[in-house]
Amino acid sequence: MKMAEQAKQAETKEIAKKEQSMSERFMNKVMLEFTSGVGEIALTNFQKRLAQNYFISLDASLKVAEEKRKKKDEKYRDALPVVWANVNMEALARNVVAYARIGLDPAQKNHINMVPYKNSATNKYDIGFVEGYRGLELKAVKYGLDEAKPDHVIVELVYSKDKFKPIKKDHRHEYETFEFDVENPFDRGEIVGGFYYHLFKGSPEKNKLVTFTKKDIEKRKPPYASTEFWGGEKDVWKWDEKKQKNVKTGEKEKVEGWYEKMCWKTIYRAAYSDITIDSQKIDDDYLRLKQMEESLADAKVAAEIAEYANSEVIDIEPEYVDDEPGPQEGPAPETPATEDPPAGQVDTTTGELFPDPPQPQPEQKRGPNWARK
Numbered sequence: 385m386k387m388a389e390q391a392k393q394a395e396t397k398e399i400a401k402k403e404q405s406m407s408e409r410f411m412n413k414v415m416l417e418f419t420s421g422v423g424e425i426a427l428t429n430f431q432k433r434l435a436q437n438y439f440i441s442l443d444a445s446l447k448v449a450e451e452k453r454k455k456k457d458e459k460y461r462d463a464l465p466v467v468w469a470n471v472n473m474e475a476l477a478r479n480v481v482a483y484a485r486i487g488l489d490p491a492q493k494n495h496i497n498m499v500p501y502k503n504s505a506t507n508k509y510d511i512g513f514v515e516g517y518r519g520l521e522l523k524a525v526k527y528g529l530d531e532a533k534p535d536h537v538i539v540e541l542v543y544s545k546d547k548f549k550p551i552k553k554d555h556r557h558e559y560e561t562f563e564f565d566v567e568n569p570f571d572r573g574e575i576v577g578g579f580y581y582h583l584f585k586g587s588p589e590k591n592k593l594v595t596f597t598k599k600d601i602e603k604r605k606p607p608y609a610s611t612e613f614w615g616g617e618k619d620v621w622k623w624d625e626k627k628q629k630n631v632k633t634g635e636k637e638k639v640e641g642w643y644e645k646m647c648w649k650t651i652y653r654a655a656y657s658d659i660t661i662d663s664q665k666i667d668d669d670y671l672r673l674k675q676m677e678e679s680l681a682d683a684k685v686a687a688e689i690a691e692y693a694n695s696e697v698i699d700i701e702p703e704y705v706d707d708e709p710g711p712q713e714g715p716a717p718e719t720p721a722t723e724d725p726p727a728g729q730v731d732t733t734t735g736e737l738f739p740d741p742p743q744p745q746p747e748q749k750r751g752p753n754w755a756r757k
Contacts, residue, residue: 536582620635
């Protein structure tokens, strides 16, 4: 018994030693990128903390992805383990430095999420960086044209029982505005659309109102979107004792999902994506981010990221629940919906993980003038 305990302790120490060496390797790569081309400049405490946060966050993502890989039947399982030894460290360090310099922190909710995907050309795992809606806001504030950055950004969903009236700029109105009245905040009906409003207190003639129908919002929903987030129907899977695997029953079950949150975040991202970037502020980090976005736009890459991220990217940290019995063959069934979506899921269109700050409740008859008083 004593020998068994000693062996277990030795194994634990060996694992810790390997993890420590990988952490050191990661930090050394990142520090080298931070100081590259500028001489021997020491990292600030903030930069060191950011690098550590990237390591911790990615380490957790790799473990989740590896668990998903091992659960697959050998027939469908990729032979390459999702572990640090198989990560493209050179590319990872460059990308981490680019996002860290902008200030995106994976320890902060809705900033940035990382998901591994296999690069067939290198037989290594590259890391996809998916910006959350707060991360997108941070980037717009840093790189946006000063005169194009609004003082306030208002984002709202409109329901069937609400009263919403857009007011366009014309000979009777000096600037775009709106009237928005929530008759009953506890029973607003069905979502019919939404809007965002850029408010410029000093230059109201620049105010901008953009409306979305429900159809406009759903156009931005990816074809591989998980029902756990957007709602809808999904296949029912059941363990087959004879086949020793999960099989589809042919039945469907309805999932409520988080449809309202997804719609609101979709409009929020559109609001900050609409802020004009200042070409004079563009630097190597911004160009690196654009390069990453273009690579992630590849359909095959997006689909693989969706697979490792449980088909989505939103914002939550409850414990991961896996109710599927035994090994799986073929496409793994989606995790059953719980009160909150499982941890580690990422929506590659909205870029977030649950839970997020509660959606702000609109005030009665709140028009843009409230911010100018």
